[in-house]
Structures are given as structure tokens and as C-alpha cells.
Amino acid sequence: MNDVLILLFFLLGLIFGSFFNVVGLRMPQKQPFANERSMCPDCGHLLAWYELIPLLSYAVQRGKCNQCQRHISILYPVIELSAALLFALSYIKTGLSWELPVALLTVTLLLIVFVSDIRYMLxxxxxxxxxxxxxxxxxxxxxxxxxxxxxxxxxxxxxxxxxxxxxxxxxxxxxxxxxxxxxxxxxxxxxxxxxxxxxxxxxxxxxxxxxxxxxxxxxxxxxxxxxxxxxxxxxxxxxxxxxxxxxxxxx
Ligand SMILES: [Zn+2]
Incomplete structure (x- = not known):
């Protein structure tokens, strides 16, 4: 087991985790999620790059939108952290085997399902x-x-x-x-x-x-x-x- 790779998968999960949030929230509403900038769902405030850093941005902004002070759902950091931990766990459990892509795909699917179902029951x-x-x-x-x-x-x-x-x-x-x-x-x-x-x-x-x-x-x-x-x-x-x-x- 390689410590550097564990950290790498953790960071990869953190980055992918914010994408899972976006997909889970936009796909049921048939919104595009590829080439659209993220914004506050309430006031439309476009998010700056530092507001897009997983976990950190939530902590720095204390869970509120910079512009309208509306609460940002706790779901975002929870999914980001879960993705990071589960990506690291996938590597720890399967190593660099062919089971690793199965694990990563399964974690990805399940986290997007979690977001979508909890938000839209869908x-x-x-x-x-x-x-x-x-x-x-x-x-x-x-x-x-x-x-x-x-x-x-x-x-x-x-x-x-x-x-x-x-x-x-x-x-x-x-x-x-x-x-x-x-x-x-x-x-x-x-x-x-x-x-x-x-x-x-x-x-x-x-x-x-x-x-x-x-x-x-x-x-x-x-x-x-x-x-x-x-x-x-x-x-x-x-x-x-x-x-x-x-x-x-x-x-
Ligand atoms: Zn706002």
C-alpha cells in the first residue's frame, strides 16, 4: 500500500465529490452540468475560484453565500468528504487491481444517487x-x-x-x-x-x-x-x- 497513492485518491475524491454534487442536483432537472459556471442557487452570484475549493470554501464562508448570506447546504461538504474517504478506501481495499475501477464507479454512482434522491426523491x-x-x-x-x-x-x-x-x-x-x-x-x-x-x-x-x-x-x-x-x-x-x-x- 502506497501512502502517496492513498493521498492522491483522497484528493481525487475531493475534487470529483464537488462534481457529484453538481451532477446529482442538475441531472434530474435536465440542466447541463458540463460547461456552466457554478452559482448560488438563490441570488445567482457566480462563484469565484476560491469559492469552488472543496471543503475549504465551505469552512471559510462558514456555510453561507458571500453575497446573499443564504445557507449553503451541508450536503455539499458531506458529499465531498465522503467521496474523498471512499476513493481512498477503494484504493486501500482493492489496490491497483481491476477491482479498483469497479469500486470507483460504484462509489461515484452511489454518491450521485444519494444527492439526487435526497433532494428530489428521484x-x-x-x-x-x-x-x-x-x-x-x-x-x-x-x-x-x-x-x-x-x-x-x-x-x-x-x-x-x-x-x-x-x-x-x-x-x-x-x-x-x-x-x-x-x-x-x-x-x-x-x-x-x-x-x-x-x-x-x-x-x-x-x-x-x-x-x-x-x-x-x-x-x-x-x-x-x-x-x-x-x-x-x-x-x-x-x-x-x-x-x-x-x-x-x-x-
Ligand atoms: Zn447567494
Missing amino acids: IPNRLLGFFLPFLVITRVIQPLDPWWSSAVGALMGVIIIALIILISRGGMGGGDMKLFALLGIVLGFQKTLLALLLSSVIGALIGGVLLGLKRINRKQPIPFGPFIVMGSLISYFQGDFLLAWYLHNLI
Whole structure:
């Protein structure tokens, strides 16, 4: 493990993280995100270069727009820091193997889903469609053991979420189902099941806390995507450990 490379991936994640924010916020609204300068969504104040430095700019401006003093969402620095940590973790876990592009693609997809779903309760089809071929190709180059685990995982993800949609009528949506098809390819069937289990547990815990604190009420729909993101990341990076622990202790 090379310390310089860990730092490099951390910094790379930090830079990409601010881009994930932009994509997650603009893609569902069909806004272009490539060649447009960033501005304050409230007063239209164009951001100077030093206001675009990830994390640092948020800290320096104390979470407010320089011009209109409107609060900048905590989501921005959270995503930037998460991307930095997860990019570094991807390298630490996979090294310079063919699994590294799978890890980086998965982290990228999940963070953009997180932003988009928490903001709009929507996982754009265009986003999933964009990542699908890349995830398939990298999984063909670096297959799971057994290789068909990806196909079974994708199929299982779709079927289980479809059943949940039918039974719960509203808890989850088609976006969640399609996302699980992609996750199945990456994770394989065991870790897909684990991701599903973890996201339900995390969702129940966070939902319970938010209800307890009266931040949400019972009728208010909350997006499930962010819980899927957390559950899948834990399953991808710690799944082997958790599954081994489970098989050893509970069976
Ligand atoms: Zn402003």
C-alpha cells in the first residue's frame, strides 16, 4: 500500500465529490452540468475560484453565500468528504487491481444517487443507463466468484424490490429497483441480499430517530435511496467480513 497513492485518491475524491454534487442536483432537472459556471442557487452570484475549493470554501464562508448570506447546504461538504474517504478506501481495499475501477464507479454512482434522491426523491434513468455498460464491462474483466453471481444478484435485486413495491405500495419506487439491478452486478447475490438487509435496518433506525425528534411525520414519504447507498457501501467494502462473521456465529 502506497501512502502517496492513498493521498492522491483522497484528493481525487475531493475534487470529483464537488462534481457529484453538481451532477446529482442538475441531472434530474435536465440542466447541463458540463460547461456552466457554478452559482448560488438563490441570488445567482457566480462563484469565484476560491469559492469552488472543496471543503475549504465551505469552512471559510462558514456555510453561507458571500453575497446573499443564504445557507449553503451541508450536503455539499458531506458529499465531498465522503467521496474523498471512499476513493481512498477503494484504493486501500482493492489496490491497483481491476477491482479498483469497479469500486470507483460504484462509489461515484452511489454518491450521485444519494444527492439526487435526497433532494428530489428521484434516481434518474439517464444516470443508471450511463453507468450500466461501464459496470458490466468492468465486471466482465474482473468477474466475481462464481461469475454468475452477478446475474443472479441483479435478478434477485429486481424481483425482491418489485415484491416490496407491490406489497408496500409506495415505500420504494422503480428507481430503487433499477438501482438494485446495477448493484446486483457489482455485489453478486450474497452481498446484494446483505445490502438490502443493511439498508432496511439503517432506514428503520434513521427513520425512527427522525420520527422521535419530530423532524418528519408518519405520512411524510422519505427517500429510500440514501439508505440503499449506505447499505450497499457497507456491503461492498465490509461484506466479506460481515458474511463470514454471520456464518460463523449464527449458523
Ligand atoms: Zn447567494
